[in-house]
Structure formats: structure tokens, C-alpha cells
Amino acid sequence: MQIYLPIAEVSVNAFLLLGLGGIVGILSGMFGVGGGFLMTPLLFFIGIPPAVAVATEANQIVASSFSGVLAHLKRKTVDLRMGVVLLIGGLIGAALGVIVFNYLRSLGQVDLLVKLCYVVFLGVIGALMFIESLNAIRKSRKPGAKITRRKHNWIHNLPFKMKFRVSGLYISVIPPLVVGVAVGILAAIMGVGGGFIMVPAMIYLLGMPTKVVVGTSLFQIIFVTAFTTMLHATTNYTVDIVLAVLLLVGGVIGAQIGTRIGVKMKAEQLRILLAIMVLAVCFKLGLDLLIQPAELYSLGAGGH
Amino acid sequence: MFRLLALLTLLGTPAVAQEEIVLGLSQDEVAITATFEGSEILVFGAVRREAPLPDGDLGVIVTVAGPDMPTTVYRKERRLGIWVNVDDVRIESAPSFYAVATSGPIKEILRASEDLRYRISTRQAVRQVGTNVLDSRSFARALMRIRESTSLYQTLEQSVDLSRDTLFNTSITMPANLTEGDYVARIFLTRGGDVVDSYETTIPVKKVGLERWLYNLAHENAMLYGLMSLAIAIASGWLASAAFGLLRR
Numbered sequence: 001m002q003i004y005l006p007i008a009e010v011s012v013n014a015f016l017l018l019g020l021g022g023i024v025g026i027l028s029g030m031f032g033v034g035g036g037f038l039m040t041p042l043l044f045f046i047g048i049p050p051a052v053a054v055a056t057e058a059n060q061i062v063a064s065s066f067s068g069v070l071a072h073l074k075r076k077t078v079d080l081r082m083g084v085v086l087l088i089g090g091l092i093g094a095a096l097g098v099i100v101f102n103y104l105r106s107l108g109q110v111d112l113l114v115k116l117c118y119v120v121f122l123g124v125i126g127a128l129m130f131i132e133s134l135n136a137i138r139k140s141r142k143p144g145a146k147i148t149r150r151k152h153n154w155i156h157n158l159p160f161k162m163k164f165r166v167s168g169l170y171i172s173v174i175p176p177l178v179v180g181v182a183v184g185i186l187a188a189i190m191g192v193g194g195g196f197i198m199v200p201a202m203i204y205l206l207g208m209p210t211k212v213v214v215g216t217s218l219f220q221i222i223f224v225t226a227f228t229t230m231l232h233a234t235t236n237y238t239v240d241i242v243l244a245v246l247l248l249v250g251g252v253i254g255a256q257i258g259t260r261i262g263v264k265m266k267a268e269q270l271r272i273l274l275a276i277m278v279l280a281v282c283f284k285l286g287l288d289l290l291i292q293p294a295e296l297y298s299l300g301a302g303g304h
Numbered sequence: 305m306f307r308l309l310a311l312l313t314l315l316g317t318p319a320v321a322q323e324e325i326v327l328g329l330s331q332d333e334v335a336i337t338a339t340f341e342g343s344e345i346l347v348f349g350a351v352r353r354e355a356p357l358p359d360g361d362l363g364v365i366v367t368v369a370g371p372d373m374p375t376t377v378y379r380k381e382r383r384l385g386i387w388v389n390v391d392d393v394r395i396e397s398a399p400s401f402y403a404v405a406t407s408g409p410i411k412e413i414l415r416a417s418e419d420l421r422y423r424i425s426t427r428q429a430v431r432q433v434g435t436n437v438l439d440s441r442s443f444a445r446a447l448m449r450i451r452e453s454t455s456l457y458q459t460l461e462q463s464v465d466l467s468r469d470t471l472f473n474t475s476i477t478m479p480a481n482l483t484e485g486d487y488v489a490r491i492f493l494t495r496g497g498d499v500v501d502s503y504e505t506t507i508p509v510k511k512v513g514l515e516r517w518l519y520n521l522a523h524e525n526a527m528l529y530g531l532m533s534l535a536i537a538i539a540s541g542w543l544a545s546a547a548f549g550l551l552r553r
Binding site: 001002003004006007009010011047059060062063064065066067068070071074111112226229230232233234237239241242244245248249252253255256288289290291292293295296297298299 | 336337338339340341342375376377378379380381382385386387388389443446447449450451480481482483484511514515516518519522523526527529530531532533534536537538540541542543544545548549
């Protein structure tokens with residue numbers, strides 16, 4: 001069934017969008033990532049104009065994250081206090097990111113920079129997570145292997161300490177704030193929620209337990225993407241509500257299924273799967289930059 | 305639809321105005337609804353003459369053009385191992401949609417000078433002024449190639465049926481990814497390669513119903529539209545969660 005999207009001004013198959021939403025929703029629930037880093041390139045691929053894809057995706061992430069976070073709230077795997085600290089950083093970061101984005105656009109190379117951002121960040125994070133979780137799995141297989149205690153590093157010596165009871169942490173608010181700002185900037189530039197950066201940062205930099213990380217990440221993503229949606233809707237008029245509804249119907253259902261799958265899996269397995277997926281997307285995007293495209297020319301709307 | 309049947313000659317009547325176009329269209333506007341899958345417009349008409357058949361072969365050309373828009377064409381080159389947009393050319397005006405249907409091979413029924421004057425073929429319809437790269441012509445060709453691949457530009461030679469040098473008809477298929485605006489349909493009558501008569505009419509293409517309402521809301525009441533999008537997102541997120549909660553019980 002074909003549906004004409006009023007803002008994107010293209011006609012697409014409704015079931016294709018429902019399916020895409022569902023698959024990305026499952027991943028979102030499993031890993032606590034918004035799924036934007038997968039969905040946004042997929043939307044480009046089916047012919048949605050990039051500006052509309054990025055803006056609408058933000059709106060869809062709000063829905064799937066909200067659905068996911070409710071499931072996590074019930075199981076008390078959301079560190080609300082940590083989430084709020086990250087969120088404050090995130091909103092500052094998103095606002096900064098939009099300024100950076102507009103500056104890059106004035107230089108005329110925003111497409112390339114967005115893609116390079118994707119390749120570099122997905123590559124580094126994917127590789128790090130892959131190696132780390134592989135090691136973790138190997139260690140857990142060895143009988144009698146000793147559990148390494150979390151070491152105290154410089155992060156624990158910063159001022160403004162705060163107790164995060166759900167995460168079992170007593171650390172300074174500075175690292176989570178910095179993580180929030182950094183993720184916010186990247187999220188605005190790359191048009192994603194930023195979960196795939198946030199999740200590893202929370203695990204490896206802040207030392208939060210994996211089970212809490214997913215719910216907390218989703219909680220923070222809701223607000224950052226809601227903020228991004230409003231920015232896009234009021235400045236660029238690129239949020240397509242029909243597209244969003246189709247994606248989120250699939251997305252919210254998928255997120256519920258994904259959350260349940262996620263609970264049944266071991267943390268290391270979850271991490272290695274996410275790592276593989278991140279690396280696959282990175283590989284595909286990197287290939288596009290390296291291989292000579294079939295059509296060297298492309299069209300841009302309007303003037304400069 | 306026959307109210308559209310009208311006799312009209314635009315663009316200055318040539319000296320040999322013994323032949324005129326009488327035209328009909330299957331629809332005088334295109335409405336974009338939620339389930340819009342493209343549209344087919346039937347263009348039909350007749351050649352009215354008062355004098356006996358003049359010399360030369362008769363040709364009929366039908367063009368349908370979407371609103372003109374400036375477009376930038378980028379070209380990629382390899383820099384430091386990766387493919388990046390290096391050159392760009394701004395095409396001053398290119399129709400968002402352009403279809404040309406002819407009754408015979410365009411080279412035979414239309415002189416190049418007449419093509420240039422009336423801007424009939426796709427090559428002429430894409431106008432370009434600013435040039436900042438040497439081979440700017442190849443940028444215009446790329447624009448045509450890309451648009452042709454998505455059926456936004458169509459050259460349909462010999463698709464106009466012309467019977468007994470009097471009655472003609474053709475159909476133009478418009479794809480689903482249309483932009484709104486006034487589309488211009490032009491019909492040219494040629495005799496031995498010269499345009500002897502032409503007729504022009506507009507076909508408005510516009511969103512209707514829900515599509516219209518959402519589009520207007522997004523542009524005129526952006527804040528409300530944004531909040532509505534968020535409300536829908538939150539509500540559906542909650543609904544899915546609640547529904548699954550019930551299922552488990």
C-alpha cells in the first residue's frame with residue numbers, strides 16, 4: 001500500500017516503513033540505543049530527503065525510547081538521578097551541536113562531515129566494544145577466573161561528588177555532564193539519539209552496570225530527541241508526521257519485544273552483538289566513501 | 305471536461321495559420337491525496353483547418369512541465385582516498401517535472417531553431433546561466449540523467465497517436481513524487497519542422513484533505529505541529545507498553 005508523505009513529498013510503501021520501524025525498534029529495546037544510526041541511513045536509502053529523514057527520525061526515537069523506558073522503569077533499571085545529570089549535559093550539547101551543524105552547512109560539506117563522523121565514531125566504538133566483550137566472554141568461560149574489581153581512576157578524584165544509588169556509584173557529576181554534552185553535540189550533528197555513543201561511555205567511562213545503562217540511556221534520549229524534534233519542526237519544517245506515525249507504530253511494538261529479548265541475554269552477549277552491528281554499519285558507510293560511486297553527480301535543492 | 309475545448313492561439317500566430325489546435329484534457333487538476341500513486345493525464349485533441357492540406361509532414365508535440373526551480377548539481381572527486389563533492393554548478397532553472405511526447409522522431413518533426421525558440425526538448429527546458437566549471441554542460445546532462453532515472457523527466461518519442469492528420473491523443477504518466485504547483489501543458493503543431501500553432505494550459509497539482517491540512521499546519525503553526533508530533537510519539541510509546549503489559553498478565 002502506497003502512502004504519500006505530505007512533508008517529504010514522496011510516495012512510499014506503508015508496510016516497508018512498518019517493517020523497518022519494527023526491526024529498528026527491536027534493536028532499540030535490546031541495546032538501549034535509539035536506533036537512529038541505523039534508521040537514518042535506511043530512510044536515505046528508500047528515497048526520503050535527508051533533511052526530513054533526520055528530523056522525523058528524532059520524533060520516532062522519542063516514541064520507541066519512551067516505550068522502552070516504561071518497560072525498564074517497571075524493572076527499576078533506570079537511574080533517574082544519573083539520567084537527569086546526563087540530560088542537562090545533553091541539552092547543552094544539542095544546542096551547541098545545532099550551531100556547529102549550521103556552521104558546517106555554510107561551508108557546504110555537511111554531508112561528508114556527517115558521514116565521516118559516522119564512520120569514525122562507529123568504527124572506534126564498535127571495535128573497542130567488540131574487543132572488550134570478547135575478552136569478557138573468554139574470561140567467563142575459564143573456570144575459577146578471578147573477577148576484576150572496578151579500579152579507582154582519576155575520574156573518582158574529581159570534586160562535586162554525588163551518590164547514584166541505582167548504579168551503585170559515588171562519583172563526581174563532572175564526568176556524566178561532560179559525557180552528556182559530548183553526546184548531545186554528536187547527536188545533533190549526526191541526526192541520531194546518540195545511544196550508541198552513550199551506552200559505551202556509561203559502561204567504560206562511568207563504570208555503570210550494563211543492566212542500568214540501557215534504561216538510563218533511553219530515559220536521557222527521550223528528552224534530547226524531543227528537543228531536537230522541536231528544533232527541526234520550528235526552524236526547518238522537516239518533521240513528517242505521517243512518516244513518523246508509520247515508523248513508530250512498528251517501532252514501539254519492536255521496542256517492547258526487544259526489551260524482553262534483552263533481559264534474557266547475558267550482558268557480554270548483548271554488548272558483542274551491538275558491537276558487530278555498529279561495525280557493520282560503519283563498514284557499509286566507509287565503503288561508500290572509498291568505492292567510486294556509480295553516479296558521480298548528485299542534486300541539491302535550491303542554491304547554496 | 306469538454307468545457308476545456310477552446311480555440312486559442314498563443315505565442316503569436318505564424319504566417320501560415322491555416323491549422324489550429326482544438327484540445328481536451330482528461331483532468332484539469334491533479335489532487336494529491338494520502339494514497340496518491342501518481343497520475344495519468346490523457347491529452348487529446350484535433351487539428352482544425354480551413355484550407356486544404358498544406359505541404360510538409362504534420363507533427364504534434366505535447367509537453368508537460370512542473371514548476372521551475374533552481375538546483376545545484378554536485379560532482380564527486382577522489383580526495384585523500386575518499387569520494388567527496390568537489391565541484392558544483394548552479395542550474396538557474398530546471399522544471400521539477402518535464403515530459404515531452406511527440407508524434408514522430410523529434411529531429412524530424414521539429415527544427416533545431418524552433419526547439420531553441422520554444423524550448424521544447426528536455427535539453428532546452430533546463431536552463432543554465434552561472435558557470436563556474438569548464439564543462440558545465442555535463443552537469444546539466446547529469447541533472448537530466450538523474451531525473452530521467454526517476455521518471456521525473458520523460459522523452460516519449462512517437463507516443464502521440466496521430467490519425468488521418470487530424471485527431472491526436474497521448475497519455476502522460478506523472479510519478480508519485482510530484483511537487484506541488486502549476487504544471488504547464490503545451491501542445492505544438494508542426495508542419496515540415498516549423499511550429500504552426502501552439503496551445504498552452506495549466507494543470508494545478510495540489511495536496512488535498514489531510515495532506516493539505518498537515519502541510520499547512522507544519523508551516524503556519526510549527527510549534528503546535530511539533531508538540532502534536534511529540535504527543536503522538538509519547539502516546540504511542542505508552543500505548544505499546546500498556547498493551548504488552550496486559551498481554552503478559
